[in-house]
Amino acid sequence: xxxxxxxxxxxxxxxxxxxxxxxxxxxxxxxxxxxxxxxxxxxxxxxxxxxxxxxxxxxxxxxxxxxxxxxxxxxxxxxxxxxxxxxxxxxxxxxxxxxxxxxxxxxxxxxxxxxxxxxxxxxxxxxxxxxxxxxxxxxxxxxxxxxxxxxxxxxxxxxxxxxxxxxxxxxxxxxxxxxxxxxxxxxxxxxxxxx
Amino acid sequence: xxxxxxxxxxxxxxxxxxxxxxxxxxxxxxxxxxxxxxxxxxxxxxxxxxxxxxxxxxxxxxxxxxxxxxxxxxxxxxxxxxxxxxxxxxxxxxxxxxxxxxxxxxxxxxxxxxxxxxxxxxxxxxxxxxxxxxxxxxxxxxxxxxxxxxxxxxxxxxxxxxxxxxxxxxxxxxxxxxxxxxxxxxxxxxxxxxxxxxxxxxxxxxxxxxxxxxxxxxxxxxxxxxxxxxxxxxxxxxxxxxxxxxxxxxxxxxxxxxxxxxxxxxxxxxxxxxxxxxxxxxxxxxxxxxxxxxxxxxxxxxxxxxxxxxxxxxxxxxxxxxxxxxxxxxxxxxxxxxxxxxxxxxxxxxxxxxxxxxxxxx
Numbered sequence: 415x416x417x418x419x420x421x422x423x424x425x426x427x428x429x430x431x432x433x434x435x436x437x438x439x440x441x442x443x444x445x446x447x448x449x450x451x452x453x454x455x456x457x458x459x460x461x462x463x464x465x466x467x468x469x470x471x472x473x474x475x476x477x478x479x480x481x482x483x484x485x486x487x488x489x490x491x492x493x494x495x496x497x498x499x500x501x502x503x504x505x506x507x508x509x510x511x512x513x514x515x516x517x518x519x520x521x522x523x524x525x526x527x528x529x530x531x532x533x534x535x536x537x538x539x540x541x542x543x544x545x546x547x548x549x550x551x552x553x554x555x556x557x558x559x560x561x562x563x564x565x566x567x568x569x570x571x572x573x574x575x576x577x578x579x580x581x582x583x584x585x586x587x588x589x590x591x592x593x594x595x596x597x598x599x600x601x602x603x604x605x606x607x608x609x
Numbered sequence: 610x611x612x613x614x615x616x617x618x619x620x621x622x623x624x625x626x627x628x629x630x631x632x633x634x635x636x637x638x639x640x641x642x643x644x645x646x647x648x649x650x651x652x653x654x655x656x657x658x659x660x661x662x663x664x665x666x667x668x669x670x671x672x673x674x675x676x677x678x679x680x681x682x683x684x685x686x687x688x689x690x691x692x693x694x695x696x697x698x699x700x701x702x703x704x705x706x707x708x709x710x711x712x713x714x715x716x717x718x719x720x721x722x723x724x725x726x727x728x729x730x731x732x733x734x735x736x737x738x739x740x741x742x743x744x745x746x747x748x749x750x751x752x753x754x755x756x757x758x759x760x761x762x763x764x765x766x767x768x769x770x771x772x773x774x775x776x777x778x779x780x781x782x783x784x785x786x787x788x789x790x791x792x793x794x795x796x797x798x799x800x801x802x803x804x805x806x807x808x809x810x811x812x813x814x815x816x817x818x819x820x821x822x823x824x825x826x827x828x829x830x831x832x833x834x835x836x837x838x839x840x841x842x843x844x845x846x847x848x849x850x851x852x853x854x855x856x857x858x859x860x861x862x863x864x865x866x867x868x869x870x871x872x873x874x875x876x877x878x879x880x881x882x883x884x885x886x887x888x889x890x891x892x893x894x895x896x897x898x899x900x901x902x903x904x905x906x907x908x909x910x911x912x913x914x915x916x917x918x919x920x921x922x923x924x925x926x927x928x929x930x931x932x933x934x935x936x937x938x939x940x941x942x943x944x945x946x947x948x949x950x951x952x953x954x955x956x957x958x959x960x961x962x963x964x965x966x967x968x969x970x971x
Binding site for chain 1: 904906922925932940949
C-alpha cells in the first residue's frame with residue numbers, strides 16, 4: 415500500500431480530471447460539485463468502482479474494509495451501484511473500540527452489514543437525490559440500500575446530508591464520481607445502521 | 610459393570626425404535642442413544658448423526674431401556690407409523706451391526722468419528738466426496754467405507770476430512786457450523802408445528818413430498834418427511850455465508866436467481882451461491898467462499914423482488930437509472946422509472962404501483 419501512494423497520488427489527479435464528465439453513454443452532464451481539473455472535455459472514466467477505490471488515496475481505509483469483508487469483487491462486477499464512500503478521515507473519527515471491532519475476523523458479519531449499508535442499487539447522482547428531496551415531504555427523501563434498510567436524505571445549503579439508522583449524519587463531500595459500473599460519492603462520516 | 614451395560618444395551622437395541630446417538634451429551638433434539646450401536650455405522654438413509662468411539666463409551670452415554678416411542682413429536686399417529694417402519698428396518702440392520710460391532714470391539718476405528726449422517730441427501734455427499742456418487746459397492750453395511758474412498762482420491766484430507774478442512778473436531782466442521790449442525794439426525798419438536806418459514810424465504814423452502822421445512826431462531830431446519838429427523842440446517846439470521854469460511858451445509862445446490870445466471874454460472878474455477886440478497890463466489894478447490902460478487906435488493910424486501918401491481922417500496926424516491934438507460938427511461942408526470950437487479954420498473958407516480966417490468970439483462 416505504501417509504495418502505491420505516489421502512484422495513487424498521480425492517479426488521483428487523473429481521477430479528478432475525469433470526474434467532471436460522464437460515463438460516456440451520452441447522458442447529460444452530472445451536477446458534479448467536486449473540483450474539475452480544467453476546462454478540457456473530461457475523459458469518461460472506464461474504471462470500475464473497485465479499481466477507482468483502489469487507486470484513491472483518500473479511500474484507503476474504506477478499501478481495506480471492503481477487502482476484509484470480501485466485498486471488493488462486487489465493485490469490479492456488473493452493478494451498477496451507488497456507493498457512499500467514507501474518507502480516511504471518516505474512519506479515523508470512529509471510536510477506537512468500534513474500529514477495533516470492525517477489524518477483527520469475528521465481526522466480519524457485522525462489517526459486511528455495515529459496508530452494505532453504504533451501497534444503493536442503480537446509479538443515483540446528486541441531481542437525482544436533489545430531485546427526490548424537493549419532491550419529498552418536509553424536504554426529505556428515503557434511499558434504500560442493498561441491505562433493505564434506508565438512508566434519509568436532506569439538504570443543507572448546497573450539500574446533501576445523509577442521516578443513518580443510528581441517528582448519525584454524514585455530508586457528501588465529493589459527489590458524482592462516475593465509473594463504468596456506477597457512481598461514488600465521498601462522505602465525511604461512516605454510516606451506521608440501527609443495531 | 611461395562612459388560613453389563615453392553616448387555617443391557619444390546620437388549621435395548623432389539624426393543625427400541627431407531628435412534629440417533631447423542632453427541633457429547635449436548636444433543637439439541639431429543640434423540641435416543643442406541644446403546645449397542647457400537648461402531649456407529651453410517652447413516653441409514655435417514656440423516657442420522659452417529660458419533661462416538663467405542664461400544665463402551667456408547668453404552669455409557671446412551672439412554673437405554675427402551676424409551677419406547679419418541680414423545681416429543683406432535684401427532685401420535687405419525688409417530689406410530691414411523692415407529693413401525695423404523696423398527697422393522699432397524700431390526701434388520703441391527704443384527705448386521707451387532708455382528709460387525711463384535712468383530713471390531715476393542716479396535717476403535719477413526720473412520721467412524723466422521724459424521725456420516727447426511728447420506729439421504731446425495732448432494733451433500735457429492736460436496737464432500739467429489740462429484741461422483743458413492744456407489745453401493747463402496748458401502749460396508751450402511752456405512753461409507755472411507756478407506757475405499759480415500760484410495761480413489763475422494764474424501765481426502767487428514768482423518769478423511771474434506772479438502773480445506775483440517776480436523777478440528779470429530780465432524781470436520783468449522784466451529785460455527787458445528788454449533789448449528791449438531792441437530793442433524795435429531796428429532797425436534799418443530800417437526801410437528803405448522804409451516805412457519807418467514808415469508809421472504811418461502812420461495813426457497815417450500816414443503817414437498819420428501820422434505821418439510823420449519824423455522825426457529827434464525828435457522829431453517831429441513832426434516833425428512835419419512836423419518837422426522839433433521840436432515841439439513843440452514844442458518845438465516847444475517848446470512849449463512851461468510852467470505853473466508855467453507856460453504857456450509859445446505860448450499861450445495863446452484864441457486865443463483867435466474868436473472869443473474871448468465872453472469873454467474875458455475876464453472877470449473879468458481880461456483881456461485883445466492884443468499885439473502887447477495888451472490889457469493891466459492892472456490893471449488895478448497896470449498897471456501899472467497900467473496901461477494903453481487904448484491905441484489907430482491908432478497909431483502911427491495912424493489913428487485915417485486916412485480917407488476919406491487920407498490921414501490923420505501924427508499925426508491927430517487928431516480929436511479931443507470932446512465933446508459935436514461936435516454937430511454939426518464940421520469941415524466943405519468944410514469945416514473947426505477948432500477949433494481951437488472952430490471953427497469955415503470956411506476957405510476959400517483960398510486961406508486963409498478964405498472965411494468967422491463968428486463969435489461971440478457
